[in-house]
Amino acid sequence: QQQVKQSPQSLIVQKGGISIINCAYENTAFDYFPWYQQFPGKGPALLIAIRPDVSEKKEGRFTISFNKSAKQFSLHIMDSQPGDSATYFCAASLSYNTDKLIFGTGTRLQVFP
Amino acid sequence: EAQVTQNPRYLITVTGKKLTVTCSQNMNHEYMSWYRQDPGLGLRQIYYSMNVEVTDKGDVPEGYKVSRKEKRNFPLILESPSPNQTSLYFCASSVGTRGTQYFGPGTRLLVL
Numbered sequence: 001q002q003q004v005k006q007s008p009q010s011l012i013v014q015k016g017g018i019s020i021i022n023c024a025y026e027n028t029a030f031d032y033f034p035w036y037q038q039f040p041g042k043g044p045a046l047l048i049a050i051r052p053d054v055s056e057k058k059e060g061r062f063t064i065s066f067n068k069s070a071k072q073f074s075l076h077i078m079d080s081q082p083g084d085s086a087t088y089f090c091a092a093s094l095s096y097n098t099d100k101l102i103f104g105t106g107t108r109l110q111v112f113p
Numbered sequence: 114e115a116q117v118t119q120n121p122r123y124l125i126t127v128t129g130k131k132l133t134v135t136c137s138q139n140m141n142h143e144y145m146s147w148y149r150q151d152p153g154l155g156l157r158q159i160y161y162s163m164n165v166e167v168t169d170k171g172d173v174p175e176g177y178k179v180s181r182k183e184k185r186n187f188p189l190i191l192e193s194p195s196p197n198q199t200s201l202y203f204c205a206s207s208v209g210t211r212g213t214q215y216f217g218p219g220t221r222l223l224v225l
Contacts, residue, residue, distance in 0.1 A: 002172075006155070034213075043117070043203050043216030044156070089155060100171075101214065103148075103156040 002027060004092050006104025013111050019077040021107045023090035026071065030092040034101070035064065035075050038087045047088070048075070080111045115140045117217035119204050125223045126194055134189045134220050136204030144207045145187040146171070146214065147179065149200040156203065162187055194224045 005024045013019045023033075034049035050057045050064040050073065057064045063076040077084055090104040117138045126132055138145065146161040148171075158171030162181040176198055178190040187206075191198060204217040 009153075036216075041218070043205075043218050045216065046213045049213075100161070101156075101158070102172075105153055105155040 002102055004090060004102050004104045006090050006107060008107060009105070010108045011110070013080045013109065015080065015082060015111055015113050017080050017111075019075075019080045019084070019109055019111070021075045021088055021090070021109070022072065023074065023092075023104050024070075024072045025092045025102075027092070027102075028071065029094055030102075032093050033064070033066065033073050034091050035062075036089045036091065036103075038089065038106075040086075044089060077109075080109075082111045082113055085109055085111050115215075117204055117206055117215055119202075119217040119220050121220060122218065123221050125225065127225050128195055129193050132191050132194060132222075134191075134202060134204075134222070136187045136189065136217060137185050138187075138204075138206040138215070139185065140206060140208070140215065141184065142206035142208050142212070142215075143184070144209060144212070144214075145181065146205045147177070147187070147189045148203045148205065148216075149173065149198075150203060150219075151200050159189070159202075194222075196224045198222065199224045 035047045036044035037047040038044040048059050048062050052068050061078045066073045088107045091101040093101045120135045143164050147159040148156045150156050157173045160179040162168045202220045205214040207214045
């Protein structure tokens, strides 16, 4: 019930392409869904987050799509750039306790020129 | 500069030799957490603290201890490290239950 399943494990995209990473959760009480970006040798940093009262949130080239009925959410990176190459983690928590984050297993994205 | 710092960044030790990884934040955050990151398993919470002298177990607390005597510091203690605690450890802090978590740079630990 506490798991967040993330796929794919790794992703290779050409520059300018669209990167899509998917996550699925089980606990219907989750209502805060952040995505973290981690560069090699660095700690994760919040990229974008969504709450289930909206189905989509966009910040620049990054978009979260949320499907409450399917208990799934995804990250879309439009016009992917080599600088986007990093590991991406989805996560979920209860909104009143965002310190209790349950993370997915991570997706290593490589964007080639 | 607002940041979370961890020391040491790299540590090699032997089984059973007690060690402490320090974590400090300069953002006056109430909440602090420790995570371990392992390939294929993502980030798993070890312990968290909601304020000074208030700590609670996360998902994988076995073999670890923490303390929160000051608001800015949250050390992670391994009383008797074992090889299965070889991992990459991250400290994080946030302003409160609805705040963004800010992660430190990580501590890579190897237990022989």
